[in-house]
Amino acid sequence: MSKLPNEITTDQLQNLLNKPNEIILDIRPVEAYNGWSLQQETRGGHIKGAKSFPFAWTHFIFEMHELLEAKKILPQRSITIYGYEESVINKMAKLLIKNGYEHINVYYHFIDEWSSNDELPMEHLYHFKKLVFPQWLYSLMMVTRDHSYTGKKVVICHAHYQNPKDYAEGHIPGAIPLDTNLLESQETWNRRTPEELKANLLELGITSNTTVVLYGRFSHPNNDDPFPGSSAGHLGAIRCAFIMLYAGVKDVRVLNGGISSWKNAGFEVSHKPCHPIVETDFGVTIPACPHLVVDVPEAKKLLAAQDAELVSIRSWSEFIGDVSGYNYITKKGRIPGAVFGNCGSDAYHMENYRNLDHTTREYHEIAEIWRQAGITPNKHLAFYCGTGWRGSEAFFNAWLMGWPNISVFDGGWYEWSNDPSNPVETGEPIEVI
Numbered sequence: 544m545s546k547l548p549n550e551i552t553t554d555q556l557q558n559l560l561n562k563p564n565e566i567i568l569d570i571r572p573v574e575a576y577n578g579w580s581l582q583q584e585t586r587g588g589h590i591k592g593a594k595s596f597p598f599a600w601t602h603f604i605f606e607m608h609e610l611l612e613a614k615k616i617l618p619q620r621s622i623t624i625y626g627y628e629e630s631v632i633n634k635m636a637k638l639l640i641k642n643g644y645e646h647i648n649v650y651y652h653f654i655d656e657w658s659s660n661d662e663l664p665m666e667h668l669y670h671f672k673k674l675v676f677p678q679w680l681y682s683l684m685m686v687t688r689d690h691s692y693t694g695k696k697v698v699i700c701h702a703h704y705q706n707p708k709d710y711a712e713g714h715i716p717g718a719i720p721l722d723t724n725l726l727e728s729q730e731t732w733n734r735r736t737p738e739e740l741k742a743n744l745l746e747l748g749i750t751s752n753t754t755v756v757l758y759g760r761f762s763h764p765n766n767d768d769p770f771p772g773s774s775a776g777h778l779g780a781i782r783c784a785f786i787m788l789y790a791g792v793k794d795v796r797v798l799n800g801g802i803s804s805w806k807n808a809g810f811e812v813s814h815k816p817c818h819p820i821v822e823t824d825f826g827v828t829i830p831a832c833p834h835l836v837v838d839v840p841e842a843k844k845l846l847a848a849q850d851a852e853l854v855s856i857r858s859w860s861e862f863i864g865d866v867s868g869y870n871y872i873t874k875k876g877r878i879p880g881a882v883f884g885n886c887g888s889d890a891y892h893m894e895n896y897r898n899l900d901h902t903t904r905e906y907h908e909i910a911e912i913w914r915q916a917g918i919t920p921n922k923h924l925a926f927y928c929g930t931g932w933r934g935s936e937a938f939f940n941a942w943l944m945g946w947p948n949i950s951v952f953d954g955g956w957y958e959w960s961n962d963p964s965n966p967v968e969t970g971e972p973i974e975v976i
Contacts, residue, residue, distance in 0.1 A: 548636040548647040551623065553656045553663070559623060559648075560592055560664065566616055567593040570626040570635050573799065573902045578671030579679070582627050584658035588667030590625065595905045598631050601638055603899055608642070610899060614908070621646040625653045668906050669945030674799045677808035680756060684717055695754050695794065698747065698819065701802070702759040702780035709760055709776060713812035715798075715805055719747065719819050721757070723779040726786045732930035733953045734786045734836065737829040744790060748819035751791045751826035757784050758798035758805070761901050775891060777801040777901070778932045785935040785951060788942075791831025797939070800902040807900070835938075835950055837925045839959065842952045846880040851923040853952060856884040856893075856933040861956075864969030868929045874960035876967040882916055883972075884926065886933045893936055909940050920946040927952035 551559075559565045569576050569589045576595040580587040589595070594614055601607060616622065622644060626632050629651050636647050650657075657663050668674065683697065700721040703709040710720040725743040728735050735743070749755055759776025780797060787795045798804065806812065830836070837845065845851040855877060861868040862883050864876035868890035887894035895912075896904050918924060924941065926934040926949070934951050941949045959965050 546640060546645055546647075548624070548633070548640070548649045551648045551650055553650075553652055553660075556590075556623060556625075556648075556650050556657075557663070559621075560590075564620050566620050566622045568616065568622055568624045568635075569593040569595050570598040570624055570631065572597050572599065572676070573898070574671075574674075574676040574679075575627075576905070577674060578667030579676065582654055584654045586658045586661070586665050587671070588665045590653070590657060591664035591666045593625075594907075598626065598635050600899065601635070606899060611642075614905075618643045618645065621648070623648040623650055625650040625657075627654065668943055670943045673796045674903060674943055675756060675796050676799055677805045677810055680715070680798060680805070681808075681810055683756075695752055696748075696750075697754045697756065698749050700747070700755060700757045700780070700783065701776075702757055702783050703776050704779050710816075711814065712760075713802075713814060715758065715802065716811070716813040716815075717817055718758075718813075719817050721747065721780075721783060723783055726783050727931065731954070732957055734789060734931075737790075740786070740790050741825050741829050744787070744792075745822045745825060746819065748822055749787070749792060750822050750824065751793055751831065753792060753822075754794040754796065755784075755787060755792055756796045756798060757781070757787075758801045760802050778891075778893065778936060781939050782932045782935040785835070785938055789832050789835045790829045791825070791827040800900060803901050837950045837952050839954055839962070839965075841950075842878075842925060842927075842954075842959075845923060845925050845952075846878070848923070850921070851925070852918055853878060853881045854884040854918055854924055854926045854934075854937065855881040855956075856886045856926050856928045856937040857956070858886055858889050858892075859883070861890065861929070863971055864967075867960075868956070872929060872957055872960060874967060876960070876969040878927075878956070878959055879966050879968045881927075882918055884913070884916065884918065884937055886928065886937075890929055890933075893933055896936060896940060903940065903943075906940065906944050910944060920944070920948075923948040923950070925950040925952040927955040929956045931955055 567590050575581045576589045578587040624632050624635050632649050636649050699718040701710050701714040701718040702721045704723045757780040759780035784795045784797050845853050860866050862877050867875045885895050926937040928934040931953055938951045
């Protein structure tokens, strides 16, 4: 007969914190873990040191063992589960016990005791409000009261890369289409000139004081996306978010999980096209935040500096020079001295930065992976990839965490490799002892 979980008190849970063999498991939605108060809890966020494993992920039953193992939630460790509802906590406990987990505690007092006591340790994603979720966006659209919203003009952007069919296939009601080519040049893949950005943002109805919510689609191998099976639409949304921050849009937000999360939440999509209300005054001089971008000369200075890193958000096969990653880039290899940031399988995927449901990976995990590679918040970090998209998503993760000195090396491998005078390395890096 399976062992029953052990109910523990707040004092007992306090005593378990920071013990090496103990895992505190937060099974609430990702947005609650990040910081949003979904059940009127006094303090948003999670118990300090807790891991995120939303109960909804148990629906991916065939991947559950792999998910648990990837997050180092192993059967030999002691696990304490907490969430919003006792019934859901109990379901998770029974599921783990059924799968061979023997040391299970349950904690039922997160809202009424833990989140309401300022002396108990909590933490949250620094810029969690910039990573929004479907219910928040729906409430905003329905003009219901939301204390995290300031009442400014809102523009919702459905991002795509020269593929208007993607928007026509179905978009969030009220969203306008945003071709990434409006904000970056196809000739260089860099952000467009300040004059072009100003003109195009105003045409989209966006000023420095507009609240902009961006999202994209995670495509499937059998559709017409130019990058079949990739996350091109959502990657493009985050790329555009970065360029808007650079330009000077003060309130840029991304829908966590893209349009997939909107559909998974049960909301309808629209096929009715929406058109922007054009603006005439952006409000600030573009770029208002030029420090968010470095170009080749600054990238070379970062490579030579002791307190900086150029971080390659590319796949391992690109990094060691087996492939260039793109059919329009001939040269293979890496920038000498760059640190490997590991996007995932290839130039069009970021699975190492994503959860199975396409939401952004638990930020503690990203920070720990980076720490092991020497990528730490006390340095000036410039993220790059082939042409800027993956580098922009890594930047966005660091920005969400509140890391203070971060940039995107906009030219990336494309610009670096096009100059024959720039050095290139191939093969596995030699470790310096």
